[in-house]
Amino acid sequence: MEYKNNFISFEGIDGSGKSTIVSLLVERMEEKGVKIYKTRDPIRDKNPWYELYDLFEHSQRVDKFSEALLLLSSRVDNVNRFIKPELNKGSIIIADRFSDSWFAYQSLRLEKFFGSSKKSLDYLIDLHNSLIEEGVLINPDKTFLFKINPEIAFERIKRKSKISKYEKLNFLKKVLEQYEIISDRFNERIDLIDTEGKSIEEVYETVFSKIN
Numbered sequence: 001m002e003y004k005n006n007f008i009s010f011e012g013i014d015g016s017g018k019s020t021i022v023s024l025l026v027e028r029m030e031e032k033g034v035k036i037y038k039t040r041d042p043i044r045d046k047n048p049w050y051e052l053y054d055l056f057e058h059s060q061r062v063d064k065f066s067e068a069l070l071l072l073s074s075r076v077d078n079v080n081r082f083i084k085p086e087l088n089k090g091s092i093i094i095a096d097r098f099s100d101s102w103f104a105y106q107s108l109r110l111e112k113f114f115g116s117s118k119k120s121l122d123y124l125i126d127l128h129n130s131l132i133e134e135g136v137l138i139n140p141d142k143t144f145l146f147k148i149n150p151e152i153a154f155e156r157i158k159r160k161s162k163i164s165k166y167e168k169l170n171f172l173k174k175v176l177e178q179y180e181i182i183s184d185r186f187n188e189r190i191d192l193i194d195t196e197g198k199s200i201e202e203v204y205e206t207v208f209s210k211i212n
Helices: 018-031 049-057 064-088 099-109 117-133 150-157 169-185 200-210
Strands: 007-012 036-040 092-096 142-147 190-194
Touching: 007 018, 007 099, 018 036, 018 092, 018 200, 036 064, 049 064, 064 092, 064 099, 064 117, 099 117, 099 169, 117 169, 142 169, 142 200, 150 169, 169 190, 190 200
Parallel strands: 007 092, 007 142, 036 092, 142 190
Antiparallel strands: none
C-alpha cells in the first residue's frame, strides 16, 4: 500500500524505536530529493517552547490539566506557524509524535480529574476535534503506530542518562492500552506496526516499503 499524503506522524510508547526510525526515514527521503519538514510534539526547538521542555518531561510543578492545555497550545502553535506553511510549500511533514500521543498519555494523567481514563480520552478527542472543525488544528494523513512489549521498551529506556516522568514501566503498559483503543477508533488513519521479534532496521524497512 502506498501513502501519497503529505503529513505523516509516528507514534508509540517511549522506547519503541520511533525516533530512530523517523531519523532514518528522513535521511533516506532527503537523499532521494524529497523536501521534508521534520517536527515533533511538543515542539522542542522553537521559541518559546524549548524553554518548557524540562517542565513537560521532568517537572511536576504545574497542575496536570494546565500542562495538558500547554501541550495543546504547543501543537496549535506548531500547526499554524510551521506545519501549514510547510505544507503550502509542498513539503512532506514527518512528525515524531502528534495528537495521538497527547490522547494516550494525557488521558491517563487526567483520569482522576474526569473519573476514568475513558472519560478523559473522550474529552481530549472532542476538544481536538472541535479545533479541527474550526481549522485551528489539522490531523495527520497517515499515522504509523509501533506496538512493542513494554518490558523491552523499558530495557531500552534504562540505558538513558536521564529518564522522563512518563518512562515508568507500569505507566507505559497503560499507555499502550490507550494507544490500542485510539488505534481502533481511528483505524482508517492509523497503521499499527507490530515490532515483536523485529529489529529496528526491519521495522524501518516495513515502514519505508509502505511510503512512496
